[in-house]
Amino acid sequence: xxxxxxxxxxxxxxxxxxxxxxxxxxxxxxxxxxxxxxxxxxxxxxxxxxxxxxxxxxxxxxxxxxxxxxxxxxxxxxxxxxxxxxxxxxxxxxxxxxxxxxxxxxxxxxxxxxxxxxxxxxxxxxxxxxxxxxxxxxxxxxxxxxxxxxxxxxxxxxxxxxxxxxxxxxxxxxxxxxxxxxxxxxxxxxxxxxxxxxxxxxxxxxxxxxxxxxxxxxxxxxxxxxxxxxxxxxxxxxxxxxxxxxxxxxxxxxxxxxxxxxxxxxxxxxxx
Numbered sequence: 007x008x009x010x011x012x013x014x015x016x017x018x019x020x021x022x023x024x025x026x027x028x029x030x031x032x033x034x035x036x037x038x039x040x041x042x043x044x045x046x047x048x049x050x051x052x053x054x055x056x057x058x059x060x061x062x063x064x065x066x067x068x069x070x071x072x073x074x075x076x077x078x079x080x081x082x083x084x085x086x087x088x089x090x091x092x093x094x095x096x097x098x099x100x101x102x103x104x105x106x107x108x109x110x111x112x113x114x115x116x117x118x119x120x121x122x123x124x125x126x127x128x129x130x131x132x133x134x135x136x137x138x139x140x141x142x143x144x145x146x147x148x149x150x151x152x153x154x155x156x157x158x159x160x161x162x163x164x165x166x167x168x169x170x171x172x173x174x175x176x177x178x179x180x181x182x183x184x185x186x187x188x189x190x191x192x193x194x195x196x197x198x199x200x201x202x203x204x205x206x207x208x209x210x211x212x213x214x215x216x217x218x219x220x221x222x223x224x225x226x227x228x229x230x231x232x233x234x235x236x237x238x239x240x241x242x243x244x245x246x247x248x249x250x251x252x253x254x255x256x257x258x259x260x261x262x263x264x265x266x267x268x269x270x271x272x273x274x275x276x277x278x
Contacts, residue, residue: 018090020115021138023189023197026093029071031194041223044243045261046073048222049131049160051247053077056218056265057127057156063107065125065150067114068133072098072106078129079105086121088112114143117150124152132261135162135196136189141208148212154270157214160222160263164199169258170227202262214266220250221259228258 018024053059061082069075069087075098078085085106089095090113099109112120114133128147134140140161147157167185171177179185187195202219209216226242249255256262 017189018113020113021197022090022113023136023187024091024113025070026091028194029091029093029097040239040242041226041260043239044223044226044246047243048220048246048250049074049263050077052220052222052250052263053158056220056263057158059083059127062126065117065121065123065128066106067117067128067130067147068136069098070094070132072101074129074131075102075106083127086110088114088117088121090114114146118146121150123150124155125150126152126155128155128157130157131160131263132162134159135198135200137198140198140200141204144208144212148214148268151268153268155268156217157266157268158263159205159266160261161200161205162196163221163257163259163262164201166227166258166260167195167199170260173228200262202257205262205264209264209266214268217265217267218251219256219265220263221256222246222250222261222263224249224255224259227260 059081063084063086064078065086065088066075066078067088069089071094072087075085075087079102085102086108087095087098087102087106088110089098090111092111095109095111099106110117110120114130114137128151130147134143137143144159147159151157164185168180168183171180171185185195186199187193187197189197206216223246225245229242250259
């Protein structure tokens with residue numbers, strides 16, 4: 007039975023937040039609402055535009071409920087699904103209906119030993135913000151990535167979190183820059199929300215090129231639309247698609263979606 011505790015922390019020994027206790031909340035409160043539908047619709051819109059998709063094998067890091075594993079498998083990719091929470095991995099297996107090539111219960115930190123690759127495409131969506139050491143996690147992803155390969159990285163946007171707290175009247179939290187969640191109970195405020203400046207700096211330090219960036223839900227989280235008619239949803243989705251990569255709107259997306267590219271190896275003659 008899923009625990010309904012509202013106070014106990016569910017943190018790994020590394021200080022990361024795992025979600026064995028929140029499978030139903032993810033399914034119902036997130037993906038059962040407009041915000042979850044918009045997130046998936048925007049990924050469906052953006053990923054073919056931001057990634058070089060050629061039916062290559064995919065390593066998905068932190069699969070959650072399995073929607074992305076299914077998305078890639080339906081497009082001809084062999085998908086290796088990894089997820090540290092056993093209950094989440096079980097739900098991902100059910101959702102993807104066995105379409106993935108392999109299912110591995112493991113944290114991101116363990117993947118170099120378990121799924122070393124190298125991988126030409128790694129998908130890591132909404133994972134880094136739940137880790138105590140997101141900077142180290144990016145190094146691990148780079149270690150797994152093949153030369154010339156891409157990472158589809160999506161992170162929870164700290165600047166958007168700040169803006170939404172201002173709109174909610176949580177001014178003291180904003181002034182104190184007390185935005186991160188504590189990893190306790192059933193709340194879904196990430197413990198390590200990230201900024202665009204951090205991602206670009208860390209990527210440069212890793213030798214990764216930021217090929218493209220987009221904002222996910224640049225308007226919808228601020229206009230109070232949690233449900234509505236199909237026409238309302240369609241109009242909102244059209245706006246999100248129109249402005250998700252336009253300055254300055256993408257910068258306030260609830261999530262920031264990146265394509266990171268690892269350079270090809272250079273031979274002694276200085277060519278790839």
